[in-house]
Amino acid sequence: MPEKETIYILAIESSCDDTSVAVLKNNSVLSNVVANQQIHEEYGGVVPELASRAHQQNIVPVTNKALAKANIDKKQLSAIAFTRGPGLMGSLLVGTSFAKSMALGLDIPLIEVNHMQAHILAHFIDDEKMKAPTFPFLALTISGGHTQIVRVNDYFKMDILGQTLDDAVGEAFDKSAKILGLPYPGGPLIDKYAALGNPTKFEFPKPKVKELDFSFSGLKTSILYFIQKNTAENPDFIKENLEDICASIQYTIVNILMDKLKKAIKKTGIRKVAVGGGVSANSGIRKALLDAQDKLGWAVYIPKFEYCTDNAGMIGIVGYLKYKNADFVNHDISAKARYVI
Incomplete structure (x- = not known):
């Protein structure tokens, strides 16, 4: 493949409740449009059937907007990349079907992308505000x-x-917020209130899990029992202690993540850590990682906020890398709700 060939990738992300379409010129993002679904807020969580319907409504206008913002005609596209999985099957089917149809209509290659792999490879988007890690490195997704x-x-x-x-x-994070009576999505609200509270005011148990695996169900249950016990004694307990409760929850979760990362670094000898995924936008996690960089000598890589949450830019960079390897798929490809890296 000629070194100077210009590759235009249209990327589609529809794994959960955000419809996103991006256009990349080689490894640079020209546009990265995201349509959020507000309808789930009243239900306190994502409703799969409503999510897939909203994707059907959003995908054409979002695609048109991404092409217009990138100032690219669809006939200039080199390939279509899409999220195959993991995710909600109904949501994935909308993106998969649209990608297949568009690639077929334009007679260009089709590229399937693993959503979790894309969170990791988002670090390789060419952006002056981001520095890509060198191999090998550890990724916390x-x-x-x-x-x-x-x-x-x-x-x-x-x-x-x-x-x-x-x-x-x-x-x-979200279930803890729900226990506290905070609206969905509650994770960002815990982060907001945590910044104003005392992180050591209340102590929550850390799950004992072997090796490098995680468990959060026990922590969630302990938070529920803690709130039930204290509100029974004082109905205004949450209102009077909200900031300290949020700070203590966040402190516990961040420590669980950091303890596992320290073990992974000790086990592998790799001191380069790249974080990705929606929760990497959490300020407590970012601060803990940057503190580790200063105090423990880690090399830490944190993507821009727009590449942390579900977005098509990260799908596009994987599409670009796969295009260079001519790693294409046939149109009999199907979505996979469970899709391991």
Whole structure:
């Protein structure tokens, strides 16, 4: 392949409740449009059927907007990349079907992308505000549905060293917020109130899980019992202590993540850590990682906020890297709700 060939990738992300389409010129993002679904707020969580319907409504206008913002005609596109999984099956089907149809209509290659792999490879988007890690490095991928520590040996050679055995860290944040009566999504609100509270005011137990795996279901239950016990004694307990409770919850979760990362670094000898996924936007986690960089000598890589949450830019960078390897798929490809790296 000629070195100077210009590759235009249109990328589609529809794994959960955000419809996102991006256009990349080689490894640079020209546009990265995201349509959020507000409808789930009244239900306190994502409703799969409503999510898939909203994707159907959003995908065409979002695609048009991404092309217009990038100032690219669809006939200039080199390939279509899409999230194959993991995620909600109904949501994935919308993006997969649209990607297949568009690639077929334009007679260009189709590229399937693993959503979790994309969170890791988002670090390789060409952006002056981000620095890409060198191989090998450790990736901490933390989101509403996933918690993993991955050894990244190359773009497409990755080994999962540890992962959650039950709930993901994002779910732990959101469910804790729900227990406190905070609206969905509650994770960002815990982060907001935590900044104003005392992180050691209340102590919550850390789950004892072997090796590098995680568990958050026990922590969630202990928070529930703690709130039930104290509100029974004082109905205004949450209102009077909200900031300290949030700070203590966040402090516990951040410590769980950091303890596992320290073990992973000791086990592998790799001192480069790249974080990704929606929960990597959490200020407590970012501060803990940057403190480790200063005090422990880690090399820490944190993506821009727009590449932390679910977005098509990260799907596009994987599409670009796969395009260079001519790693294309046939149109009989199907979505996968469970899709391991």
